[in-house]
Amino acid sequence: MTKKLNALASGILPFHEPGLDKALQEVIAQGNIQFASQHDQRTTEADLHFICVGTPQRAGSEAADTTYVFSAAKELAKWISKDAVVAGKSTVPVGTALALQQQMSKVAGFEVNLAWNPEFLREGTALEDSLNPDRIVIGTWNEHSAQVLRDVYKSITDTGTPFLELDVPTAELVKVSANAFLATKISFINAMAEIAEVSGADAVALAKAIGYDERIGNKFLRTGIGFGGGCLPKDIRGFMARAEELGVGSAVEFLKDVDAINLRRRDRVVELAKAELGDIANKKVTMLGISFKPDSDDLRDSPALEISQRLVALGARVVVHDPVALDALKTRDASLETEADVFEALRDADLVILGTEWRDYKELDPKQVADVVKVKTVIDGRNVLDVAKWQAAGFKVLALGRNIVNG
Numbered sequence: 070m071t072k073k074l075n076a077l078a079s080g081i082l083p084f085h086e087p088g089l090d091k092a093l094q095e096v097i098a099q100g101n102i103q104f105a106s107q108h109d110q111r112t113t114e115a116d117l118h119f120i121c122v123g124t125p126q127r128a129g130s131e132a133a134d135t136t137y138v139f140s141a142a143k144e145l146a147k148w149i150s151k152d153a154v155v156a157g158k159s160t161v162p163v164g165t166a167l168a169l170q171q172q173m174s175k176v177a178g179f180e181v182n183l184a185w186n187p188e189f190l191r192e193g194t195a196l197e198d199s200l201n202p203d204r205i206v207i208g209t210w211n212e213h214s215a216q217v218l219r220d221v222y223k224s225i226t227d228t229g230t231p232f233l234e235l236d237v238p239t240a241e242l243v244k245v246s247a248n249a250f251l252a253t254k255i256s257f258i259n260a261m262a263e264i265a266e267v268s269g270a271d272a273v274a275l276a277k278a279i280g281y282d283e284r285i286g287n288k289f290l291r292t293g294i295g296f297g298g299g300c301l302p303k304d305i306r307g308f309m310a311r312a313e314e315l316g317v318g319s320a321v322e323f324l325k326d327v328d329a330i331n332l333r334r335r336d337r338v339v340e341l342a343k344a345e346l347g348d349i350a351n352k353k354v355t356m357l358g359i360s361f362k363p364d365s366d367d368l369r370d371s372p373a374l375e376i377s378q379r380l381v382a383l384g385a386r387v388v389v390h391d392p393v394a395l396d397a398l399k400t401r402d403a404s405l406e407t408e409a410d411v412f413e414a415l416r417d418a419d420l421v422i423l424g425t426e427w428r429d430y431k432e433l434d435p436k437q438v439a440d441v442v443k444v445k446t447v448i449d450g451r452n453v454l455d456v457a458k459w460q461a462a463g464f465k466v467l468a469l470g471r472n473i474v475n476g
């Protein structure tokens with residue numbers, strides 16, 4: 070077994086996800102989980118298989134790389150039994166399931182029961198989202214597949230969770246279109262932030278005001294350095310690439326703007342930092358938070374990481390603090406210094422940037438921060454700091470989408 074699987078088998082998670090290590094240890098103790106790197110008789114005996122492998126952005130292209138899904142499915146097809154159901158959970162371009170079903174059936178020598186069952190969990194609350202989802206979506210080609218999935222989710226649907234039985238292409242599309250909508254919502258408010266910045270308005274107050282309209286809602290309407298992670302950015306790009314292949318690229322062409330607005334927020338922070346630091350060479354910048362979101366150590370397409378790397382490229386010395394992601398960072402980018410003690414990270418800083426809205430940073434006492442930094446300037450990349458409190462401690466506070474008057 071690989072190192073990762075050995076660690077999992079002894080109850081150690083290779084990533085940070087609140088509560089999941091405890092849940093893993095419980096199922097290990099109950100004898101309800103096993104790990105393997107090769108298929109064997111146990112695969113043949115199983116009634117249901119989930120395919121959850123990655124679908125990252127393809128190198129040198131905007132499209133999703135589905136090779137991992139096809140390779141996992143092909144291996145699985147050599148071992149599965151005729152009645153078994155295979156449920157795809159990975160986020161895939163619409164039409165992938167049909168191609169997979171055909172490939173698997175060819176390898177297996179019988180019609181494989183493939184279904185699509187998109188995953189909606191959010192990193193940071195993954196366990197809770199899995200046990201209490203907003204909805205469960207399945208797309209199937211036959212009643213047998215639908216029944217097996219109804220049975221497996223029965224304890225959840227019995228509590229009233231909506232269970233949507235759809236056709237397969239719709240099930241595949243639900244996930245990418247939901248992510249496209251969420252990305253659009255964030256970029257919408259960040260587009261308003263660009264307007265606010267040049268018109269004296271305040272995008273945080275604006276978001277609050279428009280969010281009261283139930284048709285709009287206040288969730289995912291927070292202005293800041295935008296979205297990142299292993300899903301939204303690659304999913305909107307993959308969606309555009311797939312629509313183009315299907316001859317309807319113009320239908321989702323607006324996602325190009327959604328992507329561009331999102332990336333421009335990172336430029337904005339770099340510009341603010343440059344303006345504050347002047348001669349940037351060897352200036353110390355403390356980045357508070359490096360993961361793409363709180364309660365996760367995932368660094369994939371993290372806005373805070375990209376901003377840090379760009380500041381280093383400009384000659385700054387960036388010292389990163391993060392409650393859980395420093396080990397992940399060390400293996401990914403050695404050009405960034407790490408410091409596990411937040412006040413040591415802040416010591417003698419010429420500029421502080423809040424990159425991830427960890428609760429730890431919202432709760433920092435600005436007076437204590439003021440005692441250790443060299444220059445009392447903070448860029449709040451997530452609009453979570455209490456501006457008046459930080460200003461009272463002597464800080465100049467800069468934030469995205471706002472025109473904060475500093476004394």
Ligand SMILES: NC(=O)c1ccc[n+]([C@@H]2O[C@H](COP(=O)([O-])OP(=O)(O)OC[C@H]3O[C@@H](n4cnc5c(N)ncnc54)[C@H](O)[C@@H]3O)[C@@H](O)[C@H]2O)c1
Pocket residue numbers: 121122123124137138140141158159160161188189190191192299300
């Ligand atoms: N991360 C999320 O929050 C989230 C939420 C919903 C949906 N998704 C989707 O779920 C899928 C997985 O996402 P992730 O974030 O877990 O990706 P990931 O890259 O973190 O994990 C994928 C795992 O698949 C393994 N893998 C690759 N090929 C394999 C194979 N042939 N056999 C066995 N294992 C293999 C890799 O080793 C890796 O551990 C993606 O399609 C993603 O879009 C992710």
